[in-house]
Amino acid sequence: MKKCIKCDHVDGLKRAGFIRGKQRYYCRHCAIHFVYPDSEAKTKKNTHATIQDVAKYLGVSISTVSRALNDKTDINLETKKAILEAAKELDYHPNLLAKSLHDGKTNIIGVILPDVVHPFFARVLAGIQNIASKSQYNIIVCHSDEKNETEIKNIENLISFKVDGILMSHTKNMIDSNHVKNAIKKGIPVVQFDRVFDELDIPKVVSQDVKGSFDLVEHLLNQGCRKIAIMLGPKDLDISNQRLKGYLAALQHFGMEINPEYIVYSDISENDSKEAFNYFINLENPPDAIFTVFYSHSIEMMSIAKSAGIKIPEALAFVSYGDDSLVEFFEPSLTVFNQFPISMGETSMNILLDIIKFKTELSAKTHVLDGKLIIRNSSLRKSSN
Amino acid sequence: MKKCIKCDHVDGLKRAGFIRGKQRYYCRHCAIHFVYPDSEAKTKKNTHATIQDVAKYLGVSISTVSRALNDKTDINLETKKAILEAAKELDYHPNLLAKSLHDGKTNIIGVILPDVVHPFFARVLAGIQNIASKSQYNIIVCHSDEKNETEIKNIENLISFKVDGILMSHTKNMIDSNHVKNAIKKGIPVVQFDRVFDELDIPKVVSQDVKGSFDLVEHLLNQGCRKIAIMLGPKDLDISNQRLKGYLAALQHFGMEINPEYIVYSDISENDSKEAFNYFINLENPPDAIFTVFYSHSIEMMSIAKSAGIKIPEALAFVSYGDDSLVEFFEPSLTVFNQFPISMGETSMNILLDIIKFKTELSAKTHVLDGKLIIRNSSLRKSSN
DNA sequence: CTGAAAGCGCTAACAG
DNA sequence: CTGTTAGCGCTTTCAG
Numbered sequence: 028m029k030k031c032i033k034c035d036h037v038d039g040l041k042r043a044g045f046i047r048g049k050q051r052y053y054c055r056h057c058a059i060h061f062v063y064p065d066s067e068a069k070t071k072k073n074t075h076a077t078i079q080d081v082a083k084y085l086g087v088s089i090s091t092v093s094r095a096l097n098d099k100t101d102i103n104l105e106t107k108k109a110i111l112e113a114a115k116e117l118d119y120h121p122n123l124l125a126k127s128l129h130d131g132k133t134n135i136i137g138v139i140l141p142d143v144v145h146p147f148f149a150r151v152l153a154g155i156q157n158i159a160s161k162s163q164y165n166i167i168v169c170h171s172d173e174k175n176e177t178e179i180k181n182i183e184n185l186i187s188f189k190v191d192g193i194l195m196s197h198t199k200n201m202i203d204s205n206h207v208k209n210a211i212k213k214g215i216p217v218v219q220f221d222r223v224f225d226e227l228d229i230p231k232v233v234s235q236d237v238k239g240s241f242d243l244v245e246h247l248l249n250q251g252c253r254k255i256a257i258m259l260g261p262k263d264l265d266i267s268n269q270r271l272k273g274y275l276a277a278l279q280h281f282g283m284e285i286n287p288e289y290i291v292y293s294d295i296s297e298n299d300s301k302e303a304f305n306y307f308i309n310l311e312n313p314p315d316a317i318f319t320v321f322y323s324h325s326i327e328m329m330s331i332a333k334s335a336g337i338k339i340p341e342a343l344a345f346v347s348y349g350d351d352s353l354v355e356f357f358e359p360s361l362t363v364f365n366q367f368p369i370s371m372g373e374t375s376m377n378i379l380l381d382i383i384k385f386k387t388e389l390s391a392k393t394h395v396l397d398g399k400l401i402i403r404n405s406s407l408r409k410s411s412n
Numbered sequence: 413m414k415k416c417i418k419c420d421h422v423d424g425l426k427r428a429g430f431i432r433g434k435q436r437y438y439c440r441h442c443a444i445h446f447v448y449p450d451s452e453a454k455t456k457k458n459t460h461a462t463i464q465d466v467a468k469y470l471g472v473s474i475s476t477v478s479r480a481l482n483d484k485t486d487i488n489l490e491t492k493k494a495i496l497e498a499a500k501e502l503d504y505h506p507n508l509l510a511k512s513l514h515d516g517k518t519n520i521i522g523v524i525l526p527d528v529v530h531p532f533f534a535r536v537l538a539g540i541q542n543i544a545s546k547s548q549y550n551i552i553v554c555h556s557d558e559k560n561e562t563e564i565k566n567i568e569n570l571i572s573f574k575v576d577g578i579l580m581s582h583t584k585n586m587i588d589s590n591h592v593k594n595a596i597k598k599g600i601p602v603v604q605f606d607r608v609f610d611e612l613d614i615p616k617v618v619s620q621d622v623k624g625s626f627d628l629v630e631h632l633l634n635q636g637c638r639k640i641a642i643m644l645g646p647k648d649l650d651i652s653n654q655r656l657k658g659y660l661a662a663l664q665h666f667g668m669e670i671n672p673e674y675i676v677y678s679d680i681s682e683n684d685s686k687e688a689f690n691y692f693i694n695l696e697n698p699p700d701a702i703f704t705v706f707y708s709h710s711i712e713m714m715s716i717a718k719s720a721g722i723k724i725p726e727a728l729a730f731v732s733y734g735d736d737s738l739v740e741f742f743e744p745s746l747t748v749f750n751q752f753p754i755s756m757g758e759t760s761m762n763i764l765l766d767i768i769k770f771k772t773e774l775s776a777k778t779h780v781l782d783g784k785l786i787i788r789n790s791s792l793r794k795s796s797n
Numbered sequence: 798c799t800g801a802a803a804g805c806g807c808t809a810a811c812a813g
Numbered sequence: 814c815t816g817t818t819a820g821c822g823c824t825t826t827c828a829g
Contacts, residue, residue: 074598074599075571075574075598118594118597118598120568120571120572120598121572122513122572122574123572123573123574124509124512124513124518124573124574125513127509128507128509128510128513133509135552143534143537143538143541144531144534144535144538146529146531146534149528149529149531149534150529152528152553153528153529153555156528156553156555156557160555160557160562165552165554165569165573166552166553166554167520167550167551167552167553168537168541168551168552168553169550169551170538170541170545172541172545177545183505184550186460186505187505187506187507187508188508188509188550189460189507189508189509209503212503213459213460213503213505214459323737323738326738326741327741329741330741352708353708353711353738356711356712356714356715356742357741357742357743358742358743
């Protein structure tokens with residue numbers, strides 16, 4: 028309760044406008060006008076001003092300040108104006124931690140990426156950020172760095188941060204999803220993208236992995252290739268199976284035989300492409316086309332092939348999945364199935380926000396994003412198309 | 413104060429071990445052993461267990477739980493064990509918001525990047541993450557997307573989050589640093605990297621921009637090039653000046669004349685490289701070497717040059733700054749001055765952590781990271797080197 | 798229209 | 814060794 032600065036009486040006190048932004052009071056007993064003396068608030072350096080500082084500074088209560096700052100209706104316009112000015116004066120910034128603690132939501136989304144450097148994931152992240160910044164959400168980026176233990180720790184961490192939701196793509200050899208179930212049990216909505224766990228009953232956003240492979244293989248067949256080898260990603264990844272499925276489907280659909288020798292997996296390690304290339308080329312019956320799941324593999328293989336004097340695409344064609352705007356500048360330019368990772372990020376984030384906003388039950392729906400076959404010189408043997 | 417479950421007496425009560433993980437009590441009045449009935453804690457779904465839940469569950473006080481969880485010494489080992497088990501049982505995760513609110517530090521570092529997709533910044537981010545994950549820090553990534561207003565908002569946002577520090581690289585045309593000063597005034601340590609503001613009195617981490625340009629130009633001169641053009645980044649960027657400085661220094665050092673026509677700036681927009689290339693090539697006295705600050709510009713220009721039948725490097729050599737492992741696979745492979753962005757991220761983060769840890773005054777020291785000239789075919793006219 | 802007070806989850810100082 | 818309590822900054826009843 029406010030007291031008169033002179034007589035300490037608490038009754039005869041009433042507000043009497045503002046003076047230099049500060050609440051002025053009038054005491055009937057003493058018949059004086061006065062303002063409360065400045066608190067130290069304003070001079071405090073190296074520290075964050077709080078709602079309290081603003082309140083003291085003006086001689087009003089913290090709830091009044093809170094109301095002004097949050098644009099509530101039940102507040103005197105003059106008071107509000109003074110508070111807003113004072114807040115600016117003291118360079119007040121709300122403490123989001125306190126706010127979050129109070130209302131049980133943080134406006135933070137946790138994003139777990141296996142590899143920040145990979146252009147694909149970097150683009151997905153950009154897409155996520157696009158939506159986030161529009162919707163006032165913040166992003167905590169966790170880098171699992173393709174390590175299972177790190178991914179598990181990341182989830183624990185995000186749970187501790189009480190994030191409002193999680194967007195994730197798994198490490199290349201994650202085979203267990205208990206850590207994700209943990210988060211879900213706590214009511215944190217999770218959306219998976221690209222590398223997903225089929226067994227989890229949550230939304231998933233993937234690209235047309237079956238169709239992409241199908242289209243690439245179909246294109247190669249159209250170009251006259253008959254011995255098409257494929258270098259997949261890690262065997263544990265669901266996405267590898269999807270892509271293999273498309274490859275097999277296309278071959279079967281066009282009545283081609285399947286040669287198990289032409290199918291290899293990669294663990295995304297240093298010399299993968301070199302080894303795979305040597306393996307392929309030294310087969311008794313070497314392929315006339317190589318389909319790699321990562322475009323960097325194709326690029327590296329093409330480089331080896333060229334220096335070995337192998338004609339591309341005549342003797343050996345190359346196709347891949349692709350995400351980088353520069354792939355068209357390699358020599359020869361690379362045919363890819365483009366997945367539009369930015370829109371994958373945007374879609375995932377939109378779905379997550381929907382769930383948060385409407386408290387939708389997590390529907391396990393899988394969203395398949397359209398991709399596009401982009402034909403370039405690494406596979407173009409006929410001028411027809 | 414605990415009461416006997418039967419007689420409500422508060423005196424004759426004492427602990428008597430644990431039973432199925434729960435604190436057991438003995439009441440002298442009633443001569444009975446008992447445990448307090450389960451709170452609802454365990455059955456609560458869709459919610460985060462708190463320290464309170466654990467306390468109730470075991471019938472101990474919250475401070476005891478806190479002590480157990482924080483590995484304090486003054487606690488009975490048996491009690492501690494029971495608490496730890498109960499915490500696991502209830503799937504307790506500490507609430508980092510509450511913790512942060514209490515002790516005034518968040519263990520969050522804010523990172524502001526102008527472009528997440530650019531391989532350079534993606535790598536810097538990876539470097540930052542490397543150190544962060546080792547030091548138990550979390551990263552909030554803000555994407556300014558090359559927009560000044562967004563960068564300013566990002567800072568405000570990070571201030572509100574009470575982050576422990578900020579790592580940032582400015583947008584390409586940021587000319588004012590008041591937003592950064594704001595954060596600094598509040599005692600938030602800020603470290604700038606790559607695109608820095610010289611006027612700010614804080615640590616900066618940059619690559620050898622002067623030396624890089626010098627080395628590239630020197631190399632071109634060694635190769636017999638005499639008319640070296642340069643395509644810089646945005647004019648407002650300090651880094652553009654640094655790189656121009658190196659270019660000019662090399663030319664002067666080797667007694668070459670400087671032709672202002674050979675110096676252009678880029679605003680990193682869609683058709684930049686095409687326009688610049690056409691401009692250069694149509695000069696009365698066109699250059700015999702082009703030095704671009706972004707390797708993507710060189711790649712695109714080389715592509716145009718090749719299709720125009722211009723021989724690289726004989727008629728026109730190319731060099732650039734570079735960050736991507738794939739640049740060696742372009743045809744011809746590109747000579748670059750490599751900046752090692754990952755170590756830039758690591759260094760920046762280490763410096764920031766040092767400041768946080770030792771409350772070092774922000775020394776305005778500029779840390780220049782070593783880069784390395786990597787000579788490839790785009791500029792190699794003589795077999796000598 | 799404004800103020801007082803409770804509570805979000807946690808830690809630490811202070812008693813016992 | 815353990816419990817009580819205050820307080821971090823904020824919002825939100827509930828009273829005036």
